[in-house]
Structure formats: structure tokens, C-alpha cells
Amino acid sequence: MKRNKILVVDDEHLIRWSLEQNLKKQGYEVVTAGSGEDALRLAREEQPDLVLLDIQLPGISGIEVLEKIKDYDEEIIVIMVTAHGGLETAVNAMRLGAHDYVSKPFNLDELSIIIKKALETSDLKREVARLRTETKKSVPPNIIGDSRHMKYLMEVLDKVARSEASTVLVQGESGTGKELVAKWIHYSSNRAEKPFIAINCAAVPATLLESELFGHEKGAFTDAKTTKKGLFELADGGTVFLDEIGDMEMGMQAKLLRFLEDRSFRRIGGGRVFTVDVRIISATNKDLQKSIEEKTFRNDLYYRLQVIPIFLPALRERREDIIPLATHFIEHYNRDFNKKVQGIAGMAERMLLDYNWPGNVRELKNVIERAIILGNDETLLLEHLPLEIVAKASPQAGAPMSGFRLPPEGVDIEEVEKELIRQALEISEWNQSKAAKKLNLGIDAFRYRMKKFGYLK
Ligand SMILES: Nc1ncnc2c1ncn2[C@@H]1O[C@H](COP(=O)(O)OP(=O)(O)OP(=O)(O)O)[C@@H](O)[C@H]1O
Ligand SMILES: [Mg+2]
Structure with missing residues (x-):
């Protein structure tokens, strides 16, 4: 274990010497200073755990030294040593951050108990702070995604x-x-x-x-x-x-x-x-x-x-992560807002998968938060998604029509037509006139195709 270091500050050589001997015997590391100036220098150079500081010093006063030490490092414990009757200054010192005070002439046994207790309290404080941060956040956060x-x-x-x-x-x-x-x-x-x-x-x-x-x-x-x-x-x-x-x-x-x-x-x-x-x-x-x-x-x-x-x-380069992330955020916000959303409706899922996510995971997280707040249902529905997602989602992520390429083996144009009708309906939440507009068709022409492909009796 690390030995505690004590800085003894007193202008009387004999006091310095006897304290040094005594404290060393108790297992502390000890450095001494005869003036406030030296004390400040040593407080920096030696980084003591505790300073035993005489209030009456030639040159800069003990009170000033105390203030400077606390400015420099608040965690250093300072115990003031006052001449008999200097109670008022002692109280003042406590206000400035001194841990305790002892009056001269002091009893070495009492002093060593005060020092021991002070060091223990500060260790304890540090331990509590450490445990607190530990229980709060010393586990790594969850990173979702299996792409x-x-x-x-x-x-x-x-x-x-x-x-x-x-x-x-x-x-x-x-x-x-x-x-x-x-x-x-x-x-x-x-x-x-x-x-x-x-x-x-x-x-x-x-x-x-x-x-x-x-x-x-x-x-x-x-x-x-x-x-x-x-x-x-x-x-x-x-x-x-x-x-x-x-x-x-x-x-x-x-x-x-x-x-x-x-x-x-x-x-x-x-x-x-x-x-x-x-x-x-x-x-x-x-x-x-x-x-x-x-x-x-x-x-x-x-x-x-x-x-x-x-x-x-970017999230659009790893679309397989979208649904696992969305599910993770749904669980998260269910807890926050006391909701019980279990899953994502087919169409909403499709929109989430097709959208380009310029704001990446943060945007997805915000979208889910909003959906959970708005919805009272068991599933997350299309109507809970912001308009821009529904409007902008497209399988080619906004690619122009020229992006469609006929594969070498060819396609069945009827199949393509059927798929486009289905997508238009989904995007428009099965509102026929909206869906027709998406394909630039009149409502009759659209309904004719719906019938043809079995979407309408
Ligand atoms: N893989 C992931 N799993 C779980 N949550 C994630 C994941 N990626 C991002 N998040 C969450 O998305 C939000 C945004 O992430 P983060 O703040 O780390 O992004 P960033 O890259 O630092 O963004 P910016 O450049 O805007 O600062 C955070 O709430 C974060 O917890
Ligand atoms: Mg950031």
C-alpha cells in the first residue's frame, strides 16, 4: 500500500524536527517547510496527502498558504496548528477549507489520532466517489448490430x-x-x-x-x-x-x-x-x-x-442493423414512457428499412422515441412515423429511375408492375388515390391494375 505523505509547516526548527521523527515512526512519509513560501513550493512538488500548517508564519501567513493550497488542489487535507487562544483564526481557517485544527502546545498522541482519522475520511470519500461512478457507468454501453x-x-x-x-x-x-x-x-x-x-x-x-x-x-x-x-x-x-x-x-x-x-x-x-x-x-x-x-x-x-x-x-450501409436497433430503442423507450409496444407493423418496418437515414442511428433513435410517445398500440404503426420518412423512403434510397437496370436474364414485366402497385399501396397506407398518384396513373387505371393483380375484388 502507498504510504501517506505529510507536509509539516512550522517556522520553529525544533517542532518540525520532533513532528518529523514522530510521524515517520508511525509510517508516514514526511517533508518539512519552515516558511509559507517553501510550503507552497513543496505542496506542488511533493503532492502531499496532508499538510500540518502553522497559522503564524513569517512572510506569507498560514491562512494565505491554506487558501493557495486549496486553490491548487482541493483534495489535500490541511490541519491548522494555532497558538493558544487563536480560536477565531482557526474557525476562519475551517471556513476556508481546513479539515481541522489543533492548538499548541499539542499532545502528540491526540495529533496522531486526528491525522489518522482525517486520512481515513478522505480515503473513504474517495472510495465512495469511486464506487458511485463505478455502479453508475463503469460497464460498457450496449452496442447493437449484427451486420x-x-x-x-x-x-x-x-x-x-x-x-x-x-x-x-x-x-x-x-x-x-x-x-x-x-x-x-x-x-x-x-x-x-x-x-x-x-x-x-x-x-x-x-x-x-x-x-x-x-x-x-x-x-x-x-x-x-x-x-x-x-x-x-x-x-x-x-x-x-x-x-x-x-x-x-x-x-x-x-x-x-x-x-x-x-x-x-x-x-x-x-x-x-x-x-x-x-x-x-x-x-x-x-x-x-x-x-x-x-x-x-x-x-x-x-x-x-x-x-x-x-x-x-453510415446506417444505410448496414441496413441489417436497422430492425435490431429499432427493437432495442423500442424496449428502451417502453421503459422510459411506460408503454408496451411489442413489435413493428409490416409497413412501418418496410419504411424504416427503405429510408436513407442521413442522421444515422441518432435519427432512428429519435424516430422511435417519437413513435413510442405517440402510439398507444401494441405495435408500432406506419402512422407513428414522421412524414418525411414515409415520403422519402424508397427501395433505391432516392435513386433516380435511371438507376433501374434490366438484369441480363430479363424480368417479367407483369411481376414488376405488380410489385410497383403493391409498394405504392403500402407507401400510401392503402389509400388508392394517393397510390395512383405515386405511379402517375389515373384512379381508374390504377384500380384496373389492382383488380388484375388480385388486390381488389
Ligand atoms: N450501435 C448502436 N447501438 C446502440 N445505440 C447506438 C448505436 N449507435 C449509436 N447509438 C446511439 O445513437 C445516438 C448517437 O450516437 P453517438 O452520440 O455516439 O453518435 P456520434 O457519432 O458521436 O454523433 P455526432 O457526430 O453527431 O456527435 C446515441 O444515443 C447512441 O447511444
Ligand atoms: Mg458525438
Whole structure:
């Protein structure tokens, strides 16, 4: 087990020395500082778990040191040491985030109990937080789909998750599941218990993005009122998901590239170099090759990011996934809205299968959500689908008529006619005049064909 580190701050040499001896005997690692300035430096360099801080110090006061330490890292426990009668300052210190206080002269046994309890509480807090995130989301999300594409994808994802591969680039149209894939990789890897932090590079202005990623020191710029850790630091041991990386501004791309070289960085306005262990999964729906040609994306960064490239095919390229996904979303929204939809009616299913899904899985999910809210039936019906899906669905996905090709062996034109009549009827929900219009036929000519093919008595 890791030994806890304690920083002892007192201007009296003898007190420092006796505390150091005593605490070391109890198994702690101990560093000492004789002034507030040294204390602040050591708080950064040594990353102690706990600081025993004398309120009365020459130079910057103990209270100021406390504030700065808390700005720097809120999790460091600070126990104040007050001179006899300094109760008011002690209370003030507690308000500023001190964990507890002891008054001088102190009893070493009492002090060691206070320290032990404080460290235990903070371990406990951390454990509770860890368990909470764990039960919430440390299982990988469900990825639905058994098309050839998705089966292959799952094999790749499985390998990536178990590997040490530190940079992954996920490409695909909007709504194809890029973020879902990123989460799956994280929560299936041995990083699952560490943070998964996502940031949308397109939504954050370039200047802010740098401080979001790398953090900043207090005073680094006008708005930097406190020290702030960046995402790379916060996600140490875990995964950072850089969404919409294709929209990252060129200057920031250079900084990211530098970070990726050895995973080390400085906070803005800071001198200390931090090195972290984070997996970077980036995603984009842009064609980065094209961006490179257009000189809006760095070639070298592209190669860095896509050590493992993953492509998510559009939903229309894997239509076998449509019904399994729809069924999955029906179950999901049944639970949300307390409905009992069991299946999809034939015609509705056909429309879902024929539609082109420009918004991919996200669009399908929204369509199902709407259908479940609207419908009160056991099955999902055509009338619950949005008009544009019914109107735009076509077997050739909007291809012009010239897209029809006569196969070499030929076809029976009657069969084709029959099939077209049937499709027109289905699309129009068996409304004859609507169906006739779709084939540019008069109602009589249409009804004549319906009879001929046995759709009408
Ligand atoms: N294979 C899948 N199985 C289950 N749900 C999926 C699948 N693919 C996508 N989804 C769901 O569809 C929605 C859109 O997915 P996601 O946000 O990952 O897409 P994206 O590619 O990041 O889109 P964008 O480029 O617009 O950000 C999410 O609710 C996600 O859970
Ligand atoms: Mg996304």
C-alpha cells in the first residue's frame, strides 16, 4: 500500500524536527517547510496527502498558504496548528477549507489520532466517489448490430480496449455512434475505473480549449482567479475523448501534437512539467484527408491520432442493423414512457428499412422515441412515423429511375408492375388515390391494375 505523505509547516526548527521523527515512526512519509513560501513550493512538488500548517508564519501567513493550497488542489487535507487562544483564526481557517485544527502546545498522541482519522475520511470519500461512478457507468454501453460491419467493428474494439494503444481516431458520419464507441473502449479497458472525460473541441473557443485541456495557474490570465487542473491531468489513468477534433484550430493542434509526443505538459502560466497516462480517443465526422489538403488540419497530427483508425459506416450501409436497433430503442423507450409496444407493423418496418437515414442511428433513435410517445398500440404503426420518412423512403434510397437496370436474364414485366402497385399501396397506407398518384396513373387505371393483380375484388 502507498504510504501517506505529510507536509509539516512550522517556522520553529525544533517542532518540525520532533513532528518529523514522530510521524515517520508511525509510517508516514514526511517533508518539512519552515516558511509559507517553501510550503507552497513543496505542496506542488511533493503532492502531499496532508499538510500540518502553522497559522503564524513569517512572510506569507498560514491562512494565505491554506487558501493557495486549496486553490491548487482541493483534495489535500490541511490541519491548522494555532497558538493558544487563536480560536477565531482557526474557525476562519475551517471556513476556508481546513479539515481541522489543533492548538499548541499539542499532545502528540491526540495529533496522531486526528491525522489518522482525517486520512481515513478522505480515503473513504474517495472510495465512495469511486464506487458511485463505478455502479453508475463503469460497464460498457450496449452496442447493437449484427451486420458484417458491426461484427468486424466489435472485434476491433475488443482488441483496442485490451491493448495499450494510446491514441484512437473514430471517424464516421454524424449519429453513427462515435461517442458510444469511445465509451465502450474506455469501459471495456483496464482504465474503466479511472475517469472518462469528453470535450467537444468545436464548442469551446480556441483560447479556452487550451486551458480546459492543460489547466492554468492562478493569475495566468485575467480570468484565472484560481488554479485549475486541465482535463489531461484530471483524467490521469483514464481516457480523454476529443470530440469534433476536425474543428480544432491550427495553433491548438500544434500544442496537442506536442502533448502527444510524450504525454507531458505545463499548465498555462506554470513552470512545472506534468506527465500523465491518458488514452486519447478523438472523433470527427469531417473528412480529415480533405482538411489536410485544404491545410486546415495538420498532417503530422493526423498520423499521431490515428494509430488505430476506426470507421463507423453510415446506417444505410448496414441496413441489417436497422430492425435490431429499432427493437432495442423500442424496449428502451417502453421503459422510459411506460408503454408496451411489442413489435413493428409490416409497413412501418418496410419504411424504416427503405429510408436513407442521413442522421444515422441518432435519427432512428429519435424516430422511435417519437413513435413510442405517440402510439398507444401494441405495435408500432406506419402512422407513428414522421412524414418525411414515409415520403422519402424508397427501395433505391432516392435513386433516380435511371438507376433501374434490366438484369441480363430479363424480368417479367407483369411481376414488376405488380410489385410497383403493391409498394405504392403500402407507401400510401392503402389509400388508392394517393397510390395512383405515386405511379402517375389515373384512379381508374390504377384500380384496373389492382383488380388484375388480385388486390381488389
Ligand atoms: N450501435 C448502436 N447501438 C446502440 N445505440 C447506438 C448505436 N449507435 C449509436 N447509438 C446511439 O445513437 C445516438 C448517437 O450516437 P453517438 O452520440 O455516439 O453518435 P456520434 O457519432 O458521436 O454523433 P455526432 O457526430 O453527431 O456527435 C446515441 O444515443 C447512441 O447511444
Ligand atoms: Mg458525438
